[in-house]
Amino acid sequence: MAEIVTKTDYMPKSRGKLRSFCAAFIHKKTAVASFFFFCLLIILALIGPSIVPYNPQTPDYNHVLQGPSWLHLAGTDEYGRDVFSRLIVGTRLSLGVGISSVLLGAVAGTILGLISGYFGKWVDKTIMRICDVFFAFPDILLAIGIIAILGPGLQNVVIAVAIFNIPSFARVVRGKTLEVKEMLFIEATRSIGATKSRIIFKHVFPETFSTIIVYLTMNLGTAILAAASLSFLGLGASPSSSDWGAMLSMSRDYMGTAFHLVFFPGLIIFLTVLSLNIMGDGLRDVLDPKSKD
Amino acid sequence: MYDLLNVKGLKTAFKNNNQRVSVVNGVDFGINKGEIVGIVGESGCGKSVTSLSIMRLLHDTTGDIQDGKVTFKGENLLDLSERSMRKIRGKEIAMIFQEPMTSLNPVMKIGKQLMQGIILHLKYSKEKAKKHAIDTLKSVGIPRAEDIMNEYPHQLSGGMRQRVMIAIAMSCEPELLIADEPTTALDVTIQAQILELMKRLQSDRGTAILMITHDLGVVAEVCDRVIVMYAGRVVEEASVDELFESPRHPYTKDLIESVPKIGERKSRLYSIPGHVPNPNQMPNGCKFAPRCQHAMEICFNKEPELTSEEKRKHRCWLYQQNNVGREQNLGSK
């Protein structure tokens, strides 16, 4: 190749993957704000119990159901416990259970969905029909079954919520996979001799990723509430633990009389889900090579 | 000044890795009504981007037009609102995209894609539009046109898709047709048929065509005038006959030299040595200088202007000796 004279050694300063990722992410103001909010939540989850103004478990029967005031920023509950402190302390449990269960469900569901969608034929049929049956099973029945088999416990709540999530993720991912696998570049990848697992995880998966992100971030709120309702069936945390979902559900009867009991847990769940969604969108944008900025 | 389209100093840049890179760098040319103008040039020199810029279709990319003027029938397209631009697109200026697979809607039947524009711009009734669509498909040589109307792009061969693209663009009988490599995927008989069709469109309707192609044979066959681009710039412009007869710019010469010709089998084809410089390392002077056999000192220092000479234009110091002298004098002072 004599004619190639100018062999350029020039390379653009190729930044590390992580660094360029961060650099791109930084440009999204809302995403960064959400990220900081989320970090705050994580910090609260870690150190929350040691910075709260009141012991979240100590009742004060003389000050029950008080509205927000300077003393009690988010008011007090039916036992006179400080709602604000309970919310902060509840961060760990709610976020922990919510995030881990959704993640677990997402990972398992995604794998199943990819396999089902890519392989098709009987694999697809089997997985999807099992999912159909799972869909038909109400949560409460699964919860009872899980208590019977695994016994109660927080980790089992995580497992239970994850199990609810698996079939839905599987279906969502499968739908997208069916679409992606027909794209020409998948055929091109097959033509270079890529293994199925490589095609599935390196090529199909990234295409389904933004769908997964959306489902994942949207499901967090649902998972926090689901975890609470399982607690009520005796599967998980004790009803006295300060978990957001449980606080919200317990205060149902006070809707008309002590609105703050519903409002604040609802607000924090809303903000958490919102921040995750914004972050998810940011992430999606950053990972999208066609993204504008 | 041309009476249909004038492009002046068009400059388009893309942003990647947070740097702006100009890929079209001050392009000037124009088209008269009913004229077929070819654009040839190095792959990646900005032909497609130029045409997208004219149509203002960089919307969804990271690119934007930085400078310049695109006057179409006296109006600067770059100043138009999106709404007025919409009225021009498809109806007055239509475009055939280079990549037919991805440029067709994969989930919409061919017929519908075709008819949409017809109904919108020609205001035909549904039945009439359908008939027109089928006729157009037949005219671009699509067999079993009625069936194809009900098929999806992935069921067609590459060449068929390309013909569908052509049909879509031609169906509304635009005043200017920008055809970005319209016949690359077609066999020569069909190609001939399409070129014929285009010529007919030109002669019957007075449609002007901007034909971007690599096939110098096609250029020779249909174009009236040719523009040669290199690295985001126009380097030469001439009528077809003149260009093939006496190419001025060394790049044009080399290009013509590289064409394989039937009946002249040789073991190696001529190809221009070297690469197009990457946008970050654009030489100061003439962009072609590093690969040019006639490069002079000045070529490396100062970029030549696009100068007119009779009916042709070129951007090369070889033909601007006077200027060179003066510049050199100035330089040595």
Added chain:
Amino acid sequence: MAANNLLEVKNIKKYFPLSKGWFSAKGHVKAVDQVSFSIQRGETFSLVGESGCGKSTLGRLINGLIKSDDGEIIFKGKNLTGANEKAWRSYRKPMQMIFQDPYASLSPRMKIKDILDEPLKIHHPELSKETRKTMVQEILDVCGIDAYHLDKYAHEFSGGQRQRIGIARALILKPELIIADEPVSALDVSIQAQVLNLLKELQENYQLTYLFISHDLSVVEHISDKIAVMYLGNIVEISPAEDIFSRPKHPYTQALLSAVPIPNPKVKRERIMLKGEIPNAANPPKGCKFHSRCPHAMDICKTVEPQLKKVEGQMVACHLY
């Protein structure tokens, strides 16, 4: 001679079902209909023919990307008919494909360097990252793409650049057989020349074999040893390259050659214009599929389908001979 065959295709067939009705397919597009040929090692076998006649489909069949309805594919003496995906996979290293549609065949979310790295990763896991990186740069360089572009995504390239990336991806593995579906259609002549030179050079050095699909007859002439002309799912003529251009036998081949545009505005040539409607691949004419447009059509052409036969060292399927 047969022993030297790298690839042998026998009576291969692919019908695509036509727009699905509610209960049964309305018919079939006979994309590839009983095609047989063989390619020798180190040879360039070109396929030319009308657009939509089944060239790409043939390429995909040979690479096992779609399943044939009938017929055999024998690669390196192994019959691949009915092999499963796993078996195919092991043949894909020595048999690479360049797709007609370069853009759609590139992963939209992968940087070019990763796209090119991938075949290496799959087939040469033993290579170090550094080695692979240099190999990628080398092949890109050879294909005329600056290392500056390594970090870009497919959509950030021009049509010709994408095509070169596709070529690079196929070449990087140094395969034995390359199925090149219009590999140079979007390249300007200079780069086209450069790529063609490269292909030839590789062939000389490594005994590469090409199945070359193209519409550009001048390119085909330049590169091929043997040329097959396809028409509506059938091969109508197979000849050594020199012969086909000097003595085209089949009327379709003749028409094709006469239609090649010449890059000289002064030269005008007599052109055989094909008349008649282009026949329907779903319902091809009886007898010789070309007879409806053939200037020399005879009565027999309407009823009897001609078979490939040897005529002066060329294989032609035409009743004229």
Added chain:
Amino acid sequence: MGKYVIKRIIGIIPLLVVVSFIVFLFIHLIPGDPARLIAGKEATVKEIQAIRHELHLDEPIFQQYLIYMDGLLHGDFGESIKSHIPVMHLIGERMLPSIELSLLSMGWALVFGILIGVLSAVFKNRWPDYGGMVTAVSGISLPNFWLGLVMIQLFSVQLGWLPTGGADSWKGYIMPSIALGAGIMAMIARFTRSSLVQTLKEDFIRTGRSRGLSSMTIVFGHALKSSLIPVVTVAGLQFGFLLGGSVVVETVFSFPGMGRLLIDSIQLRDYPVVQAELLLFSFEFILVNLVVDLLYGFLNPKISYET
């Protein structure tokens, strides 16, 4: 395609037999004894035994299954252990309102979800997008009961426009369908947005623009269809869940749906009712998912089913 549909519908039958067996095993194996739950806390072992005998609960589980299947083959879903009311009657009366409510909820959730999604995608990272996001996130993270009670307070108590609950007039469907649809709308909006954002970057959109199509035509005529697969998937899922009824919404709006019946039956281990409902739901999901699969083929012609 017709063949495929018929094949899949026929395939449902053996599937349902398998499902019935799994469900049967599962609900009989989880702890809890219907005899005890029905007889009450005071009942003695002897009484409980008598009831168990009456209900065939003392027989081997496989035997019980055969008895059940025998009834099922004769179209008899059995009767409620608790009330002796035929299961068909219990479910039948609740099914129609449930289906109507589901359709209504799904209908508006789809329309508004897609609209919000489209707006968010078209005005990506601008205020309509953020507005859409906040709406969607509210829709999903506001608990149903909250939304329901607030609506009752507002529309029934304060304004007197709508009845607090019940299904005796179409007005009774409005608030429950809003409460049910909010979450679905949220999901649909987010999926539409995410999918559409990607589609709008495809080259064929550029083709559309190059032909002078209006943004409306481009979005709704071109981009939307190829963005709908994830949307259809979740919509299908959610629709399945809707048909199964939502305990919370049924509770808040005193709506006679199937959800509450199911929960009550589970708590009482009213096997025949639970069994029948689960079979019904499985059937629904299989059917809904079949429709979704067919829609895939419609939305993306490259996806084919013929095996």
Added chain:
Amino acid sequence: KGPSDSESASSAKNDKDITIAVNQNFTTLDPQNVSDTLSISATHAMYEGLVGFDKNMTIKPVLATDYKVSKDGLVYTFNLRKNVKFHDGATFDANAVKANFDRIQGSKGSLTASHYLKNLKDIKVIDDNTVQFTLTKPFSAMLNKFAMIPMISPKAIKKYGKNIGLHPVGTGPFEFVKWNQGESLILKKNPDYWDSNYPKVNKVTFKSVPENGSRVAMLKTGEADFVYPLPEQNVKSLKSSSDISIDQTESTIVRYVSINTNKKPFNNKKVRLAMNYALNKDTYIKVVKNGFGSKLDSTMSPKTQFYSKQGVYEYNLDKAKKLMKEAGYPNGFSAEIWGDTASDTMKGMQFVQQQLAKIGIKLKVKAMEQGTLSNEIYSPKTPDQAKVQLWYVSWSPSSGDADGATRSLFSSESFPPNGANTAYYKNNEVDSLIKKANKSTDPDEQAKIYKQIQKDIYSDAPWIFLGVDTILSGHRNNLKGVYVLPDGSINIKNAQLK
């Protein structure tokens, strides 16, 4: 303004129609197979028994004009009311009564009512208007049980068979019109009711409205004329309304925590007493019951037969701590408290947890779904296998009788799985007293015996005695005569609109 604008609320109603919103679904309308109080309320509007309860849960004749009990307590003779017709026109007579009892006994235990007839030997038709029942052994609460067995038209029993639960035909003041599963039950006036003073309204609609907030809203909008139960939290806000009144009824429902006296450390009476002293009942009522309820000062509610007041274990933390020390647990211990998943149970359990924490008892609150809970409690075959420690629960004797409030809770025969003595309370003296009370036919003697029983048990403290529920119901002021009985069933016979 509200209701008049609302179509469904106004058009469906006229002056003589009433709507009653309740918190559950009806399960069945087979009066001999109902077990939940709500369905009992509904069946009582359509059906009547030989005897029945009045507002204070005392027995009074209904379809019988009078009755006689033999000295040995084994033979019950009823004289039946004449000229009573079932809704389908069938005549009510002795044969009808027999047909009903035959149905129950023939059900081999699958009808709820058969539990009431455990001691019934046979039934004899003396003449058209007289029936006689013979028991196998004396059973003092038998009359209460008769009150729980309404009479179905024998014609209907034949006609509908098993499906009688969907087609109720009785003698009561209201006739069945329609039952919309899961939604509502509509009854209309029985024009041929034997007591021509009743009924005074034309149509009664029961609506099941499980959500507390929605029920209250219905009362406010006028969609419901009567709601039960009325959530305690809403009392304050409703009191200010001029067209709504709130009724309070002391119930027979007692709230307590049963303590497994068979298990360490609960077998130590001092521990049990300490737990009782450590729990502040006033606060309990204030916090858990929102101020409505009274302290449980016996093993049964004041509204139950033969109730006798005991001295409450008043809140005394020091005493509790002292007792713990004496019992050998100065630092307390850990234990589990069980309960179902109803929200007020969870609230109560948490309260107990908070209170007992003060004497060092660390409770783990374990809420369990009903079926699982019942399994946990009733599956152990022997007391030693039992895992239950503390159980937060409530009890209401189904027929308001003292036996029902005592035997299954405290007799050693009633250890699970044979009954609900989850305290595994065994006191020989109590056991024999219970037997004695059953044999006795003299109410005064019974009263004495039950007084002793209550005293013994209360002092043994097998429970943490918490409170007695107050039943709250609300109605619009133009409605009179609908009331809730102490057992939680609604009586609408006297309903009247002004």
